[in-house]
Amino acid sequence: MSDPLSPASYAPYPSVEEYILDWTDRIWADGAIGDIAGMYAADLPVRTASGVGVGVEGVIRGSLAKKAAFLHRIGVGEDVVWESRGPSSFVSHHRVLHTGAQHGPWAYGPTTGRAAVSRNLPVCLVEDAMVTEEWVVRDEWAVVEGLGHDPSAVAIAAPVDLSPLGAGGIFGRPAPADPVLEGDSGPRPATHREEATFVASLWSDVVRERRFDRVPDFYSRDCIVHTSRNRTVTRLDGVRGDLMELLAPFPDAEVNVRDIAVHRSPDRGLRASVMWQLRGTYSGLPVYGTPRGERVEVLGVSQYELEGGRVRREYRIFDEIAVLAQIEAQRARQGVTPS
Template structure:
């Protein structure tokens, strides 16, 4: 008798939410130490997120987050499960109807070394209470988040959170630049360690050897890491922008932070040029890559990356300060026929403005 093939791990991008919240059938992959109810890592990520945020069972963080876990964000690190719970309730105070809709979960790893998941989320919310941005405005917003997690034995042990906070502030009617100035002044007066954290990441990024990046694999769908490195190596690090049409389909739909949207290779070039104008020496490192199937022959590729550069040029961040800028970013590429057809890229641009304003306080520029 032929042994039946194992069921494939849940494909979030093509599975209805109701099916993901009520999965049926046996476990689809080894999950040592995880609760018996979870059938695979995608199921785990989708359902615990839904329970914590949509159902407001925030105390479940104690079950699903390691006691000493670390969430890295561009606005500072969140240490320990108690702080995670406190911050979650604070967010819900400002946006009590906030939902986290699972657009995709791209994953890698196993239950021995730990699963790595990259969760692309769309959040809908109404500003009905006080928040870090100010008094409630009653306005609604829709933003995207990418949450990358390392999961081991039923716990998230490390996370990198990238959320479009400037887009959120703008949509609820707040002035992102004024918020960044207030936050920067608080950083400056308290002398917290956020600047040191950014400088450490800036130096790590600038000192990483990326010479092997700029070579596109012959079959990008079969070598996700090489493809991701080639995208950033060729277009960003080597500034070979004329090659953009080798990586982006002419119909490419690119969703960026703060509501930016680009269509096709030509507009992608303008997007990259806007950052090169601000930081002519910028450099990008690819810090993690995972990929899963999409439709037949296509792949969804998730990339966590770091960008570092010196603010020596005019542009969208104002008068140059001559100081370092560090960006923690995440991208989801949908690759069809060897090129990016859709892209979702998220970073916290409010935290970037905060860096710029803090640098102004230091330099007086």
């Protein structure tokens, strides 16, 4: 597939993939923290499951602290699913596999000598070779647990209060009316409309409508799903159960697709990536302690390898530590003893 973008949109690199992968290595492998200001717009918003930060200075400070705490942590770029957003802009859904130990002091607790395996998935809107908005999704439960820390203690120590964000929540705006046509990163191109409709329907028909009987319409018989807490489930029954477990703690949850990117490449084939939002009350299964109706917002990304008109493999990433920290913030306000 020919590149529809102006080369200036990913300069000075030869491709979008090299732009994303090389910048990531410069910052996290080589430690070029000072170069971040040359990649991120000065006033960009960075949206995570723990809140919204504004400005490149916060990105620099946070990156420096994390690099110092995880000095020898290695991040491998597993895939870059990107799509144009006009002649000089693109959106990148970049999946990264992290391995390594905690080197120094960090919010999760003292160094334990253990290593963790987890996935991150930053979604970046890039305009004229500068990141102008970013949504960052991490499987922090896998990090906390892998390093030997207690997830509940971590959430209690750093509660997350999203109420100052108001009705717009993490995204700061209503959900897109039709993400096949336009998502949070902007209008989609006319290419891959069928595949975008397919993954949007997966979320609307199976997840939003709770039609788990329709899983075989979207997943292949031998499907594999890598999901939160570094877990893997397989085949159709595994997918059904995992999607039910996603929703069961929040039975009234509203689920919206926020952004879609689809890309085909000669070496990796056809892939799609969906950024999604779940908002509901913790009133179902007691996954995070005793449910008391606490409001929760989940920011997640699912990437799909498509084969024969079905999902052959999915990577579903979201931050359950942030979910637990949101719940703990409301318990603290209500004077509830931590679980």
